[in-house]
Amino acid sequence: MRLLARFSAFALAALVAAPAAAQASGETLEKVVILSRHGVRAAMSSPERLETATARPWPRFSVPPGHLTANGGTLSTLFGAYYREIYTRQGLLAGADCGQVYYWANVTQRTIATAKALGEGLSPGCAVDVHTVGEGKADPLFEPVKAGVAKADLALARASVAGRVGGNLAAWSAGHGDAIASLDELLMQCGAAPCPKAPGKRRVYDEPASFLDDADETVGISGPEAFASGITESMLMAWADGQDFAGQGWKGLDEAALLRVFPLHQAEFDLRLRSREVARTGAGHLASKILATLETKPGKEAIGGPDAKMVVIVGHDGTLAMLGGLLGMEWVAPGYQPNQIAPGGNLVFERWKRADGVRVIRVRYAVQSLSQLREKKPLTLAAPPSASPIFVPGCSEASFDCPLDRFGAVVKGATAR
Incomplete structure (x- = not known):
């Protein structure tokens, strides 16, 4: 963890120093695409449903299930204001031109509301026009199979997932024993796992790991990881929203406890969604659209008009x-x-023209820390979000620069069947 903290500090220092370094080196920032998760939302399940998995009452949200909370909107606006500050300093944004940023969101309330909230900080004084495909329609960027731009091969997708666990989900799940025990102790508020069974309660231990046969576009998984995925995401959202768990009688719920139980959600998510065939089907169209948007002469596949300096996509x-x-x-x-x-976390794709004339893509992941979320801390160049530079395999150089033409080749190669 100390090594991770030092690396993160280095990354943040490099990001803060970027404006001056770019000016000194003669580099020019030409285009930015931000792909963001929506902000802090209410739990997808009802409190009553969540309480079947916990020994203590569940905090109540003030908005319907799945909707962006008021705090979530505030946090997204803070993130937008940070991007306004950094990209004004880097010379990408200037003045009050309201056409500099183009916003696109999926059709859910939380994604549209997040885009609007980001725009309040990123495009202050402007009427933020959030573009969508329209209510009731499937957006190809986020649901390519339902929208008809991709066809899922579920047998191949399942093989892609199964091949990563040797076809044995039970053995894969057994490797998460410590995290399963930590979650059981936290949810059931006992001293040592496995906690005693209680009438009417669901336990993380109770569901065996197996593949599901009813998945329509991705690969369904059941077991402790799938059980934990939904419950820990709800816990994360409530924590980030500032909900009072201690007032509900919870003990031991803090950032350290969250970090101990996060591995279960992440293991399930990584296996189910990052496996090659699942990712190709689910994100191939999106990757092609992002590439078209970043190219110096964007074609009809680009998102936003050619004059947009930034494109913000919220999914x-x-x-x-x-x-x-x-x-x-x-x-x-x-x-x-x-x-x-995490809620509000985003992948940032920047197109730079270096002093040597080469255009490169620089990618990073940016996210507010748990304390920045819970305490609604303003983000500034002096107090930025966490930023992790990303190495793109087959493209990035030692400097993390990814030449634009090679980035295009990587995207086209990854999306090809």
């Missing part, structure tokens, strides 16, 4: 997970698991 954690798996991109941030996508 879901699965959106980022599948794109990361497709392109082999890895990241880590303090307080989270490797490749974990």
Whole structure:
């Protein structure tokens, strides 16, 4: 963890120093695409359903299930204001031109509201126009199979997933024993796992690991990891929203406890969504659209008009997970698991023109820390979010620069069947 903290500090220092370094080296930032997860939302399940898995009452959200909370909107606006500050300093954004940033979101309330909230900080004084495909329609960026731009081969996808665990989900799950015990102790508030069974309660231990046959677009998984995935995400959202767990009688729930139980969610997410065939089907169209947007002469496949300096796309954690798996991109941030996508976390693609005339793509993952989320801390160049530079396999150089033409080749190669 000390090594991780030192690396993160180095990355943050490099990011803060980037404006001056770019000016001194003659580099020019030309285009930015931000792919963001929506901000802090209410739990997808009802409190009553969540309480079947816990010994203590569950905090109540003030908005319907799955909706962006008021705190979530505030946190997204803080993130947008940070990007306004850094990209104004880097010379990408200037003045009050309201056409500099183009916003696209999936059709859910939480994604549209997140885009609007980001825009309040990123495009202050502007009427933020969030583009969508329209209510009731499937967006190809986020649901390519339902939208008809991709066809899922579930047998191949399942083989892609099964091949990563030797076809044995039970053996894979057995490796998560410590995290399973930590979650059981936290949810059931006992001293040592396995906690005693209680009438009407679901336990993380109770469901055997297995593949599901009813998945329609991805590969379904059941077991402790799948059980934990939903419950720990709800816990993360409530924690980030500032909910009072201690007031509900919970003991031992803090950032350290969250970090101990996050591995279960991340293991399930990584296996189910980052596996090659799942990621190719789910994120291939999105990757092609991002490439078209970053190219110097964007064609009709680009998102936003040619005059947009920035394009902000707001989707879901699965959106980022599948794109990361497709392109082999890895990241880590303090307080989270490797490749974990916290609320509001985003992948940033920047197109730079270096002093030698070469255009390169620089990619990073940026996210607010757990304390920045819970305490709604303003983000500034002096107090930035966590930033992790990303190495794109087959493209990035030792400097992390990824030449634009090679980035295009990587995307095209990854999306080809």
